[in-house]
Amino acid sequence: MNTLNSYRLRLSEKMSDLTILSPDTRFKGLLWAAALVVPLICVAMLLSLISDSALAFDEFGFFRFVFSSQWSYSQGNENYGALPFIMGTLESTFLALAFCIPFSLTVALFVGEYYSGRKIATLFGTITDLLAGIPSIIYGLWGFYVLRPIVVALGLSDQGSCILTASLVLAVMIVPYAASLSAEFIKMVPAELKEAAYAMGATRAEVMRTVVFPAAGSGIFSAFILAIGRALGETMTVTMLIGNTNQLPTSLFSTGNTMASIIANQFGEADGLKLSSLFAIALILFAIKALINLIGKILIHRAQR
Amino acid sequence: MKNNHTNYWLVNSYTSNKNDSNMMKHLKMKLSVVAVSAVMAMGCNNNQNTANVSCSLSGAGATFPEPFYSMAFDNYAHKSGNTVNYGGIGSGGGVRNLKDEIVDFAGSDAYLSDEEMAEMEPVVHVPTCMGAVVLGINLPEVETVRLSGEVVADIFAGNIKQWNDVRICALNPLAKLPNKAIVPVFRSDGSGTTFVFTHYLSQVSESWSSTYGAAKSVDFPVGQAAKGNPGVASVVSQTPYSIGYIGSEYAFAQQLPMAVMQNSNGEFVSPTVESISAAAKGDLPSDTRTMVTNSDAKGAYPISCFTWLIVYQEQHYGDRTIDQARATVDLLKYMLSDANQQSAHLVGYAPLPKSMVKTSLESIKKITYDGVGIF
Numbered sequence: 001m002n003t004l005n006s007y008r009l010r011l012s013e014k015m016s017d018l019t020i021l022s023p024d025t026r027f028k029g030l031l032w033a034a035a036l037v038v039p040l041i042c043v044a045m046l047l048s049l050i051s052d053s054a055l056a057f058d059e060f061g062f063f064r065f066v067f068s069s070q071w072s073y074s075q076g077n078e079n080y081g082a083l084p085f086i087m088g089t090l091e092s093t094f095l096a097l098a099f100c101i102p103f104s105l106t107v108a109l110f111v112g113e114y115y116s117g118r119k120i121a122t123l124f125g126t127i128t129d130l131l132a133g134i135p136s137i138i139y140g141l142w143g144f145y146v147l148r149p150i151v152v153a154l155g156l157s158d159q160g161s162c163i164l165t166a167s168l169v170l171a172v173m174i175v176p177y178a179a180s181l182s183a184e185f186i187k188m189v190p191a192e193l194k195e196a197a198y199a200m201g202a203t204r205a206e207v208m209r210t211v212v213f214p215a216a217g218s219g220i221f222s223a224f225i226l227a228i229g230r231a232l233g234e235t236m237t238v239t240m241l242i243g244n245t246n247q248l249p250t251s252l253f254s255t256g257n258t259m260a261s262i263i264a265n266q267f268g269e270a271d272g273l274k275l276s277s278l279f280a281i282a283l284i285l286f287a288i289k290a291l292i293n294l295i296g297k298i299l300i301h302r303a304q305r
Numbered sequence: 306m307k308n309n310h311t312n313y314w315l316v317n318s319y320t321s322n323k324n325d326s327n328m329m330k331h332l333k334m335k336l337s338v339v340a341v342s343a344v345m346a347m348g349c350n351n352n353q354n355t356a357n358v359s360c361s362l363s364g365a366g367a368t369f370p371e372p373f374y375s376m377a378f379d380n381y382a383h384k385s386g387n388t389v390n391y392g393g394i395g396s397g398g399g400v401r402n403l404k405d406e407i408v409d410f411a412g413s414d415a416y417l418s419d420e421e422m423a424e425m426e427p428v429v430h431v432p433t434c435m436g437a438v439v440l441g442i443n444l445p446e447v448e449t450v451r452l453s454g455e456v457v458a459d460i461f462a463g464n465i466k467q468w469n470d471v472r473i474c475a476l477n478p479l480a481k482l483p484n485k486a487i488v489p490v491f492r493s494d495g496s497g498t499t500f501v502f503t504h505y506l507s508q509v510s511e512s513w514s515s516t517y518g519a520a521k522s523v524d525f526p527v528g529q530a531a532k533g534n535p536g537v538a539s540v541v542s543q544t545p546y547s548i549g550y551i552g553s554e555y556a557f558a559q560q561l562p563m564a565v566m567q568n569s570n571g572e573f574v575s576p577t578v579e580s581i582s583a584a585a586k587g588d589l590p591s592d593t594r595t596m597v598t599n600s601d602a603k604g605a606y607p608i609s610c611f612t613w614l615i616v617y618q619e620q621h622y623g624d625r626t627i628d629q630a631r632a633t634v635d636l637l638k639y640m641l642s643d644a645n646q647q648s649a650h651l652v653g654y655a656p657l658p659k660s661m662v663k664t665s666l667e668s669i670k671k672i673t674y675d676g677v678g679i680f
Binding site: 019071073143144148149152158159160161197239240243244245246247255257261264265266269270273 | 394396397398403486489490493494495496519520522523524525526528529530531532536539540543544545546547655
């Protein structure tokens with residue numbers, strides 16, 4: 001027993017010789033390394049987007065590229081502008097947001113306030129969350145085979161593929177993001193505040209309007225920012241439903257294209273100036289998304305003060 | 306005693322660490338074995354037992370002939386022992402890979418232009434089969450529709466907007482065409498199919514040629530776009546009163562309703578394997594770089610095309626061995642062989658006419674390794 005113990009002791013001494021740095025220092029180093037990887041990847045991505053899009057910006061100039069609505073690839077007369085795709089992206093995203101607000105707010109109130117804690121709320125909440133987990137290609141299929149013929153039958157558009165169709169499906173896709181986060185923020189409103197309002201004789205609707213929404217407002221807003229983020233970059237579903245035409249959309253019922261879907265559609269055969277133009281569109285999409293996130297953060301920060 | 310207890314755990318974790326590192330070593334060894342064998346599989350293997358040289362060739366490019374190639378390469382592997390990997394990444398990507406010298410051959414639906422040829426070492430074009438672009442239509446009330454090139458050009462240019470337009474009615478005196486808006490459907494991605502289609506339209510319509518021209522992607526003014534042949538085909542089949550251009554191999558496999566086209570002799574021709582092959586009968590240049598759209602041959606379907614394999618004339622580039630070069634030539638000869646050509650129709654492609662096979666074999670003879678012919 002004694003010899004065995006001394007052997008163990010010797011071994012453990014050897015092992016501590018092996019470890020020059022203390023476990024704490026090593027763990028800290030690991031944390032640093034792991035935490036640095038993510039921003040580094042982000043910066044590297046941004047740098048490659050910038051360098052690969054340089055050709056297009058040099059050729060057309062930044063403002064001409066952003067505000068030109070030409071996308072023509074006839075040989076010897078290549079002319080690329082991002083405006084149709086920027087407009088297509090913004091139109092489909094904000095239209096989807098408009099469709100999504102009434103549904104996600106009511107679901108959030110239902111789950112987070114009116115029936116909070118009851119079985120029916122858990123059921124509805126779970127089903128809403130389930131929508132978030134459905135792969136986007138399934139939304140695309142549903143939109144293509146079910147919603148599109150309905151749009152044709154209603155006579156809204158000859159081919160059924162249009163900004164409206166894409167936005168409707170996008171709205172369904174982003175409801176769970178907006179709804180379940182909003183519900184969480186609504187649940188977090190302190191009960192004392194609500195009880196004080198009830199004690200003063202406020203009706204339930206008045207409590208919602210004057211207590212719950214102001215208290216949870218910044219949180220609900222951040223939920224919608226997240227939803228916008230999802231809609232901005234959505235590619236597959238939109239490609240299947242928007243019609244993929246490279247002209248400026250003239251109405252909600254006209255076909256269009258988004259920044260994400262033009263890249264997905266055309267990167268395969270693109271090279272030279274066209275490939276660089278696609279990179280430029282990617283850079284602009286990156287910037288728009290960063291800008292919207294930034295605006296969201298600033299507004300949330302202001303609301304919290 | 307308490308101290309001992311801690312020590313015990315320390316030792317235990319130490320030994321298990323040691324086990325771990327041993328396991329890692331094993332794993333690393335296994336991984337390196339896998340990596341080495343993978344590298345060996347890339348090139349040629351001199352198998353000493355059989356004295357046979359088996360090669361692994363790789364190519365990339367056009368997606369249009371992919372079903373034909375996967376069948377042909379499979380048969381070829383059985384016959385010769387050489388395996389062939391083909392990546393359907395698009396004609397442009399395939400040519401780029403050949404320029405970067407990372408493939409043995411490129412597949413392309415368009416022959417290289419003189420400018421493209423000038424940028425590269427000399428290449429040889431070998432046609433492998435023929436296909437066509439068909440017009441898929443969705444007209445619930447009408448069985449078949451006859452169309453002419455000019456009419457198709459005006460439909461896709463947005464000049465003919467209704468199915469009962471006088472010019473369509475003139476071609477179909479017996480059919481009762483509906484008073485409905487035409488929905489043209491085109492490709493949203495760049496594609497050889499679009500090139501062949503617009504090349505045809507440019508030949509038959511002066512105004513198409515000057516306004517839109519022929520290219521892998523064209524600025525179509527009306528209608529809607531979808532990605533790939535499957536995308537266009539499903540939009541057409543799901544949208545009443547639509548018309549879309551689709552690769553024949555896909556349309557044949559899906560048995561879509563197709564328009565009958567008027568060729569330059571005035572004949573009305575349905576797209577079939579025979580009428581597509583017929584388009585390549587006649588005088589063609591010896592380097593096979595030619596388009597057979599709007600062919601004046603008898604019974605020819607007017608929107609027919611070749612697809613090519615493109616290889617370097619001098620096969621000693623990069624770290625390629627003479628075995629690899631020989632295998633490449635052998636593969637090209639197999640693609641032109643009777644057995645392979647006769648099987649093309651099984652997957653919806655048309656065989657090359659005999660005269661074309663003969664011309665192509667002549668161009669394969671030009672391929673060299675270190676300047677020496679290896680036919």
